[in-house]
Amino acid sequence: MRKKILVLCLLVCMTFSLFAANKYYDNGSQRFTISAGVDFPLSITRFADNTTKTFFDTKLSLGGYGSICYQLNVSPQIALGCEIGYMFNFVIDGKLVTNVPIIAKATWLPVQGTIDIPISLGAGICYLSLSDGGSYLPFYVSAEIGLQYYFTENWGIGVNTGVWMIPEIYFSSAAKEKNAFATFLPATLMVTYRQ
Amino acid sequence: MKKYMLLLFILLVALLTSCNLDNQGIFAEVLDRVPSDNRRISLIGRSGDFVYFSSVNGIESYNLVSGVYTTIDGSAEAKKSNRFILDIDNNQIIYFIESANSITPKYDEYYSININTKEKKSLDGSANTDIFCGAFDKYLINKNGDVVSTSIDDNIITFTKKASVLENPRFVKNIDDILVYTTSASGIPDTSSLVYYYFDDSTNPSTPSTLRSIVKPESDLGNLRSVAKDASTTVLIFSKTNEGTSFYKLEGNTLTKIYSISTVYQKDFASFIDNGNLYYAYDGSSNFYKLSLNGGPISSTTISKISTVSIIGYFKVGDNYKICTTNNGFFTLSVSGTPTIL
16 A cells, blocks of 8 residues: 555656746746635534544535635745635535635645646634634634646636645633534635736 | 734734634534424414424424324415414414505404314404414414404404503413513613513403413513423523523512523523423523522533524423424424433
């Protein structure tokens, strides 16, 4: 099994290196991305009774996500910036869970040019609320990978996926039974303008 | 630069603190949710194993034992303002439809439907322009504070005033043969609720019903939200802005506070008493609570979790209770041993 993963990683790196010769970005290059798509609930873990539910057993529906992201290259391969988004999922009883992540995002661009493969890590907070329940401001972490095709010098379209992690941790002892950890898988289309 | 970083940090801490005061638990809560049937149930009453209610499907019944729903009248409008009376003696539901396009709401369409044969009749009667504020079993209470009974002879419905009370009744609930309501006397702000009790003379219909008990609290208790009663105890639940919710035991005409929750101010409570314990839930919470009423320390315990639902009624079935909710149907609650939703 380990050998197979190693070979796969090697193949991915080799693929990257095929494109990596083309450097497009410089220090100061800018990327502005608009994304829209769906999000799948991956898992919810409630620590109080050690319950983990996955996919639609989480009682959440397939949801939607939209975001805007601005990034500035600090090196030819690394871009830093921020993203704000809006995500929603319906609960099985018809109520709405909404989530507004506000995150700092670092992107590594090992492949760039006509084809970009952005690999990003994001961290920040999100405003999480339930339409008939409470609201909370937990931390938010994301790890994403995308594939973009630039049909002009500046404009590109692509797809993006990854995993979002939301630890809903309460600090007061009275609320500790509500501690939970949720993950989501996004699948979005994105349009990027770069210069 | 350091100043800005510090400012940003303080802002972030303030933001986290302010948003996180509302500790409801979102993902932990979501796992307990149950599917909604979106029926928008309003209860009419219970007869034997059947509970009757109006919903988006019209007038329906629910068999508490078999769990089967049956539509009695699919054409009956489930408008919240319409009023329904369950006339158990004559196996019928009488209902009053609020007139459309009327500036002053009035009820001048009357129907009856037999709950067994499903035979429906349109009734004649003098138009009643009073706004019915509530219906309970076989009585209506109108905006003038009159308790009105109905009788049907052939197809003619007649309203008979049974008792007069003060104007503007605000909370109406019937438990067994007791009607409980609050009213605000003219000139007193809405929050100054006075509590009145109306005891029905159902055991002796030939005697005009009278007000048997009037409770006038010395101070403003807030709004009456729920009443629970068994053979020996009556508990009233009040919510008051900025003060939370308080539970009072009624002994004679005296109200004695037995418990209070300063953090909860809610509009809808559902409560009942079983074997010396008060069980209650309130809108916006996914918990049931149990409060011991048999002396000793009073404890409130989370006994079981279901989704956040508006619980609108409890019905005892054997050793268990069936809980009726607005949009999630019926649940079975066991209160023997550790209370649980089955």
